[in-house]
Amino acid sequence: MLLEINNISVVYADVLQVLKGVSLSVEEGRVVSLLGSNGAGKTTTLKAVSGLLKPENGKVTDGTIVYDGCPIHNLSPEEITRKGIIQVLEGRQPFKYLTVEENLRVGTATRWTQPYQEDLELVYRYFPVLLKRRKSLAGYCSGGELQMLVMGRALMARPRLLLLDEPSLGLAPLVVREIFQIIERINEEQGTTIVLVEQNSKMALQIAHYGYVMENGKIVMEGTAEDLRKNPDIKEFYLGMGSAETIRSYRNVKSYRRRKRWL
Amino acid sequence: MEFFLQLMVNGVCIGLIYGISAMGFVMIFKASSVINFAHGELLAAGAFFFFTLTAWGGLPVYAAFILTLAASFILGFIVERLFLRPLIGEPLIEVIMLTIGLSSMFKGMMLLLWGGNLYTFPDFLPESLSLRFGAITIPPVYTGALIIGAFFLALFGLFFKYSSQGIFMRSVADNQTAALSLGVHVKRVFALSWGIAALVAAISGIVLGIINGINVHELSSIGLKVFPVVILGGLDSITGAVIGGILIGLLETFTGGYLSTSLKDVIPFIVLVIVLLIKPYGLFGLVEIERV
Numbered sequence: 307m308l309l310e311i312n313n314i315s316v317v318y319a320d321v322l323q324v325l326k327g328v329s330l331s332v333e334e335g336r337v338v339s340l341l342g343s344n345g346a347g348k349t350t351t352l353k354a355v356s357g358l359l360k361p362e363n364g365k366v367t368d369g370t371i372v373y374d375g376c377p378i379h380n381l382s383p384e385e386i387t388r389k390g391i392i393q394v395l396e397g398r399q400p401f402k403y404l405t406v407e408e409n410l411r412v413g414t415a416t417r418w419t420q421p422y423q424e425d426l427e428l429v430y431r432y433f434p435v436l437l438k439r440r441k442s443l444a445g446y447c448s449g450g451e452l453q454m455l456v457m458g459r460a461l462m463a464r465p466r467l468l469l470l471d472e473p474s475l476g477l478a479p480l481v482v483r484e485i486f487q488i489i490e491r492i493n494e495e496q497g498t499t500i501v502l503v504e505q506n507s508k509m510a511l512q513i514a515h516y517g518y519v520m521e522n523g524k525i526v527m528e529g530t531a532e533d534l535r536k537n538p539d540i541k542e543f544y545l546g547m548g549s550a551e552t553i554r555s556y557r558n559v560k561s562y563r564r565r566k567r568w569l
Numbered sequence: 570m571e572f573f574l575q576l577m578v579n580g581v582c583i584g585l586i587y588g589i590s591a592m593g594f595v596m597i598f599k600a601s602s603v604i605n606f607a608h609g610e611l612l613a614a615g616a617f618f619f620f621t622l623t624a625w626g627g628l629p630v631y632a633a634f635i636l637t638l639a640a641s642f643i644l645g646f647i648v649e650r651l652f653l654r655p656l657i658g659e660p661l662i663e664v665i666m667l668t669i670g671l672s673s674m675f676k677g678m679m680l681l682l683w684g685g686n687l688y689t690f691p692d693f694l695p696e697s698l699s700l701r702f703g704a705i706t707i708p709p710v711y712t713g714a715l716i717i718g719a720f721f722l723a724l725f726g727l728f729f730k731y732s733s734q735g736i737f738m739r740s741v742a743d744n745q746t747a748a749l750s751l752g753v754h755v756k757r758v759f760a761l762s763w764g765i766a767a768l769v770a771a772i773s774g775i776v777l778g779i780i781n782g783i784n785v786h787e788l789s790s791i792g793l794k795v796f797p798v799v800i801l802g803g804l805d806s807i808t809g810a811v812i813g814g815i816l817i818g819l820l821e822t823f824t825g826g827y828l829s830t831s832l833k834d835v836i837p838f839i840v841l842v843i844v845l846l847i848k849p850y851g852l853f854g855l856v857e858i859e860r861v
Contacts, residue, residue: 358750361658387752395750401743404736411733412740416752418733456747463751 307372308334308499309355309467314369314379316347316354318362324350326523327369332467337493337500339514339531341507341544346520348503349396352469355501356393357383373467388416390466396503397475398452402445406436409444409455413462422462429458432488450481457485461492467499468492474506482506486513507544511535519544521568539564571704576826577819582711583780584818585718588811590773591798592725593766595810598799599742600762602661603653606668608770609792610675613785615641615771616778617683620690630693637775638768645767649760657756672789679785687784694779714776721772722811725765729807738762742805790834797837801844 309332316325325347332338340348353359354366355373360382371379378386401409410429414422430437433454439447444455453473460468470489474482490513493500504510511517517534519527527540534540543565590612597605605611618640622633652671656664698709707715729735740748741758749755770792777791794817802813817837825833 356750358746361746361749383749384752384754387750392752393750395747399744399747399750401740401747403743404739408736408739411736412748412753413751414733415737415748415754418737459751 307331308374309501310370310372311351311355312370312372314354314371315367316350316359316364317367318359318364320365324364324523325354328520328523328525329369330518330525330528332499332501333516334499335493335497336515337489337502337513339502339504339507339510339517340520341504341510341517341534342520344505347523348520349471350523351520352393352471352501352503354379355386356391356469357381357386358393358395387463390464391469392460392463392465392467393469394456394460394471394473396471398449398456400444400447400452400455402443404444405441406444406447406455407440410436410459410462413459416463425462425464429461432461432492433458450477450485453477453481453485454488457488461496465498467501469501469503471503472505473502474504474509482509489513507540511545526568539568543568572826575705576822578705578707579711580819580822581815582707582714582718582818583777583822584815585722585811586714586773586776586814587794587798587818588814589718589721589769590792591795591802591810591814592722592807593769594795595799595802595804595807596738596762597766599805599807600738601653601657601759603664603668605766606665607648607672607675608766608795609789610672610679611641611645611767611770612774612777612792613679613783613788614644614675614774615767616774616783616788617679617785618771619775620688620778620783621683623693624688624691634775637771641767641771642764645763645765646760648767649763653759653763654756657759676785676789683785685785687782687787689782690779710776710779713779717772717776721769725769725807734761794837797841797844800841803850 311328311330313327313329314325315323315327317323328347328351330338340351342348350359350364353362353364355371355378357378359365366379369379370377373389373391378389401412404412407426410426411422414420414425435451436454436458439451444452447455457470457473473485473489477485486509489500489502492498502510502514511531511534514531517529517531518525519534519540527534529537590608594605594608597603615637619633619637622628622636623630626633628636648671652667653664656667694709694713696709698712700707700712729739737748737753738758738761740753741755745755774788778788781787798813798817799810801816802809802811817840820836820840821833824836
């Protein structure tokens with residue numbers, strides 16, 4: 307296992323408990339998807355791995371996170387990124403006043419003494435749009451371009467484990483499809499292990515090998531992507547494909563009980 | 570007309586030095602949003618260090634200059650490491666109080682070491698540096714200021730545009746969380762910005778010391794002129810700092826030349842108040858790019 311999270315609890319500001327015993331493991335070379343509704347704790351789980359909880363006053367209070375054999379919980383982000391774990395933040399956070407190419411160069415921060423020309427070419431091969439806009443300020447790029455930019459920026463660090471937080475947020479369906487194809491290619495061609503947090507469960511389960519479902523700071527279900535896709539409850543609650551005869555309403559006792567089991 | 574041109578040339582030369590000093594101030598503010606009230610003392614410290622090395626230590630000017638720059642950089646680095654780093658994440662007001670405390674501390678230490686007297690540098694600039702255009706003469710100090718100013722502006726411009734560390738520094742100023750997520754050593758960037766700020770403050774301290782003579786009180790109050798400069802230029806713009814510096818330099822020399830020399834040191838602060846009333850973000854403050 308490349309990454310193993312054992313029963314972690316995360317507390318913000320010493321009072322607010324967000325994760326209550328989350329365990330999951332990620333095998334090297336796989337795409338693992340993390341699904342769940344808003345506020346379930348998906349982003350917090352990613353931040354616990356990447357060390358970005360610290361600046362937000364959050365802490366792993368219990369449990370262990372083991373990456374490649376060594377414990378990494380509560381290490382600083384500087385140390386964790388140098389081990390090869392890079393998180394792509396939710397909501398595309400480009401450096402607005404830097405050009406596209408300068409943004410990509412920041413991705414080399416973990417290994418800035420080495421040459422980066424080849425990596426730049428690799429990123430431009432995955433995202434040809436960026437090559438066209440390399441001299442323009444990132445602040446003036448479109449949403450789709452920005453998502454590609456922040457993913458390319460992460461690739462520049464040559465990550466072993468890439469944590470993607472909602473790459474489809476606010477993008478047109480065609481752009482989403484393109485981005486997911488690229489994620490799949492990165493996983494296959496570069497051998498990068500990927501943890502994917504998504505609201506777009508349908509897309510996520512198409513490219514993932516394995517999936518976890520989170521609710522209220524806990525893992526409530528896990529399984530191979532295929533199993534999850536076929537599971538009737540997942541279909542109804544997360545894929546939005548309830549069978550025609552069940553009217554999804556809490557007045558409907560059967561539906562209520564089924565949903566209740568998840569929460 | 571000649572008088573006007575002469576004043577203008579002097580103003581630009583002095584202004585460039587103000588601009589360089591303000592650049593250091595803006596750098597700290599951009600990277601860590603800390604307003605450094607000890608900037609004037611860093612400036613004075615540089616001037617005194619250079620003075621000690623040349624006048625008392627007997628070192629050649631070039632060696633003393635390079636040594637002073639290195640020492641100031643290290644001083645800035647140490648200040649960040651010892652005093653600022655423990656306060657990362659604390660409320661901004663505490664950090665500002667700290668820099669005010671630092672300014673008193675440095676001033677006291679300098680008074681202890683060198684006393685409150687006015688010193689002057691031995692005349693080391695060659696007379697050949699003095700330039701002559703018709704009726705206008707540029708004294709050697711001002712030519713030196715112009716050369717040093719232009720050189721370091723170009724140097725830092727290139728540093729921020731092309732070097733990796735320069736790009737990392739800009740990335741931290743732009744979006745700290747994102748920089749952190751990519752493994753940018755944010756604390757090292759803070760330390761580097763303090764080092765560079767102390768270094769540019771020392772440069773301007775040396776040049777202003779040559780022009781006005783060196784005295785702890787005077788130099789540290791000159792350091793306070795970064796406030797009108799950066800307010801005029803916009804707190805978050807390095808180019809703005811330089812332009813603001815030149816404007817303040819011109820304003821000062823013109824006031825000194827045409828009105829009265831006693832008004833000279835007050836006028837930048839009058840302008841500061843007026844600019845704050847009309848354009849609170851400065852003339853060259855960054856235009857926020859609004860798009861998600």
